[in-house]
Amino acid sequence: MSAxxxxxxxxxxxxxxxxxxxxxxxxxxxxxxxLDQRVGAALFFKCENLQRGGAFKFxxxxxxxxSLADGEAARGVVTHSSGNHGNALALAAATRGIQAHVVVPxxxxxxxxxxxxxxxxTLHRCAPTQAAREAMCAEVQARTGATLVHPYADTRVMAGQxxxxxxxxxxxxxxxxxxxxxGGGGLAAGVAVAAHALAPDVALFAAEPAGxxxxxRSLAAGRRVTDVVPDTVCDGLRxxxxxxxLDALGAHRVExxxxxxxxxxxxxxxxxxxxxxxxxxxxxxxxxxxxxxxxRFAGRRVGVVLTGGNVDLDALPWRG
Amino acid sequence: MSAxxxxxxxxxxxxxxxxxxxxxxxxxxxxxxxLDQRVGAALFFKCENLQRGGAFKFxxxxxxxxSLADGEAARGVVTHSSGNHGNALALAAATRGIQAHVVVPxxxxxxxxxxxxxxxxTLHRCAPTQAAREAMCAEVQARTGATLVHPYADTRVMAGQxxxxxxxxxxxxxxxxxxxxxGGGGLAAGVAVAAHALAPDVALFAAEPAGxxxxxRSLAAGRRVTDVVPDTVCDGLRxxxxxxxLDALGAHRVExxxxxxxxxxxxxxxxxxxxxxxxxxxxxxxxxxxxxxxxRFAGRRVGVVLTGGNVDLDALPWRG
Numbered sequence: 001m002s003a004x005x006x007x008x009x010x011x012x013x014x015x016x017x018x019x020x021x022x023x024x025x026x027x028x029x030x031x032x033x034x035l036d037q038r039v040g041a042a043l044f045f046k047c048e049n050l051q052r053g054g055a056f057k058f059x060x061x062x063x064x065x066x067s068l069a070d071g072e073a074a075r076g077v078v079t080h081s082s083g084n085h086g087n088a089l090a091l092a093a094a095t096r097g098i099q100a101h102v103v104v105p106x107x108x109x110x111x112x113x114x115x116x117x118x119x120x121x122t123l124h125r126c127a128p129t130q131a132a133r134e135a136m137c138a139e140v141q142a143r144t145g146a147t148l149v150h151p152y153a154d155t156r157v158m159a160g161q162x163x164x165x166x167x168x169x170x171x172x173x174x175x176x177x178x179x180x181x182x183g184g185g186g187l188a189a190g191v192a193v194a195a196h197a198l199a200p201d202v203a204l205f206a207a208e209p210a211g212x213x214x215x216x217r218s219l220a221a222g223r224r225v226t227d228v229v230p231d232t233v234c235d236g237l238r239x240x241x242x243x244x245x246l247d248a249l250g251a252h253r254v255e256x257x258x259x260x261x262x263x264x265x266x267x268x269x270x271x272x273x274x275x276x277x278x279x280x281x282x283x284x285x286x287x288x289x290x291x292x293x294x295x296r297f298a299g300r301r302v303g304v305v306l307t308g309g310n311v312d313l314d315a316l317p318w319r320g
Numbered sequence: 321m322s323a324x325x326x327x328x329x330x331x332x333x334x335x336x337x338x339x340x341x342x343x344x345x346x347x348x349x350x351x352x353x354x355l356d357q358r359v360g361a362a363l364f365f366k367c368e369n370l371q372r373g374g375a376f377k378f379x380x381x382x383x384x385x386x387s388l389a390d391g392e393a394a395r396g397v398v399t400h401s402s403g404n405h406g407n408a409l410a411l412a413a414a415t416r417g418i419q420a421h422v423v424v425p426x427x428x429x430x431x432x433x434x435x436x437x438x439x440x441x442t443l444h445r446c447a448p449t450q451a452a453r454e455a456m457c458a459e460v461q462a463r464t465g466a467t468l469v470h471p472y473a474d475t476r477v478m479a480g481q482x483x484x485x486x487x488x489x490x491x492x493x494x495x496x497x498x499x500x501x502x503g504g505g506g507l508a509a510g511v512a513v514a515a516h517a518l519a520p521d522v523a524l525f526a527a528e529p530a531g532x533x534x535x536x537r538s539l540a541a542g543r544r545v546t547d548v549v550p551d552t553v554c555d556g557l558r559x560x561x562x563x564x565x566l567d568a569l570g571a572h573r574v575e576x577x578x579x580x581x582x583x584x585x586x587x588x589x590x591x592x593x594x595x596x597x598x599x600x601x602x603x604x605x606x607x608x609x610x611x612x613x614x615x616r617f618a619g620r621r622v623g624v625v626l627t628g629g630n631v632d633l634d635a636l637p638w639r640g
Contacts, residue, residue: 309596
C-alpha cells in the first residue's frame, strides 16, 4: 500500500479545488420538474458529464498531476482504467506537458479508448481483471519511472473528486442529502469528506449496480468483500471498492443502494428524455436508486452527481 | 392578416422578458473546446433544450398567454403545431389555468404529441398541409371562441422568442454573431429585433434545411416563395416562413445558410457526443451551418441557439 492510500483531509480537498481551478470546469447544476415529481423530492443534478473530458474523473487526475514535483512529473504518469480515468489522466497530463500511460482492460468502451488516444495518452492493453491491470501498470512504471495515479485508491485523486461537493453545496444551498455512484469509491470517499466538512448533517448515499455490489456486501459484512465478479452494464462501476474508500463509506455512514441494470437503463432513458443530458449508464444508477428508494428521499433536497457522458451512440443499452 | 402579424419592438421583447420571468427558465450557455476547434470559432451554445417543455417555444407561448385580457383568456387558446409550439402552448395555458386546443398534422413526432396531452392540451388531428392546419384551427376557434396563438406569425410569440437574445447577449458578452435555425421564422425574427436593439453590429445568421429552403429562396427572389414542398428530417422546420418574419430577415440582413439533412444528422451526433446535450434534429442545423460555412465564422465569438431536445429515443435519425 502506498503512502498515498489514505483519505484526504478537508483542507486537501480545498487545496485541490485551488489547484484544478485553472483547468477544470465548474459544472452547472440542472433541475427537472418532471424528475422531481417522479421521485417526490427536489433534485439538484451536478452535471459532471459537462466536465472536461466528459466525466468527473478529470478533477482527481488533474489534482494528482499538478501535485507532482517537477522531477517526478517529467517521468510521466501511469494508470489503469476502463476509460474515463485514463482519458482524464491523459488530458490532465497534457495540461502539464507530460506523458500519460494508460493501461486499459479488454472490453472497454471504444469511444473512451479513442478519446484517450486523442488526448495524447499511450494505450497499453491487458486482460479485464484487477490482477492483469495492476501487473501491466507495475511493468510500465518500472520501465519508465512514471508515477502511478491510481483511479480511486489515491489521496490526491479522492481530494480532487471531493471538489464536486464543495461546488454542489455552494450551488444548491441547504441540501439534505447527496448521492453518487460507487465503484472503486474515489468519488464517494472524496464527496463524503468534503460534504461533511461543510455540512455535517447531510445524509450520504451511494448507488451501486446489484451485479457489482461489493461495497454493499462489504459494509454489511463489516470487512472488505473481494470475491465479487462484476456482472453489470455499468462499465464505470466494475472496480472493487478500495480499502480506504470503504473506510470512508463506513465513517461517513454512506448508505449504499443496489440497483438492477434494468432499473439503471430505464433511469438513463429518463435522464436523456427529461433532463436532456447525455449521460453514460453508470451515471444513471443514482436516479435508479432515487426511484427505487423513493420513500427515503420524500420531500428532501437531494444533490445528485451525474458522473459522465461518454457514450457510444451506436451501442446504446436499450438497443436490440 | 391579424393585427398581431407585425414585428415586435425591442420594448415589446423587454416586456415579454418580464412577463415570462415567473414561468420560464433562464437557460444556461454551454461551451465545448472540441466543437470550438472543429469550427475554428468560440461558440456559446444557448441551451433551449433545457427550457420548460424542452424547447424555446415556451417563451413565445407564455408571453402570448399572459398577454391576454382575462375575458379572452377564459375562452382558451388554440394553435396548429408539429409539436413543440403546441406543447409549449399547453404548458403556458396550464400556468394560467386555461384551456389549450392544439391542431397537430399527421406525421408529427409521437413523443411531442404525448407531451401535449400530458400538459393538459386537447389534440385535434389534421392532414399535414398548411391549408388543413389553418382550416382546422379556424373551426376550433369559431366553435370555442379561443384566441389563436400562431406558432410564428404573431407579435407576442416573436417577442417571447426574442427574449433568448436578451439573455444570450448578457450571458456571453461581446458576441460577433448569432445563429438560429429558421422555419416559420418566429425565433429568427424575435432574435433579430432583440439582438440588434442591444448590439447593432452583431451579424445574424439562420440555418435552414436544404429540403425546406423557402427562406433562402425568398430572400434571393426578393419576394416570399411559397411553392416549396418541405422534404427534410427536421420536423420543426417544415413551416413556410411568415411574411413579417421574412421582412425581419431582410431588414436585419440575416444570412440564411442551407444545410443538407445528412450534414444536420452528423451535427446532431456531434452535439450529443461533444456537448453532451440531447437536442432534436432541427436544432442541429445551426452546427451543420457553422461547419459548412466555417470560413465565415473563423476566430469569431458566435452565439448558437439550440432550440429543443424533444427526441424519440427509439427513432434516432442515425438508426437503420
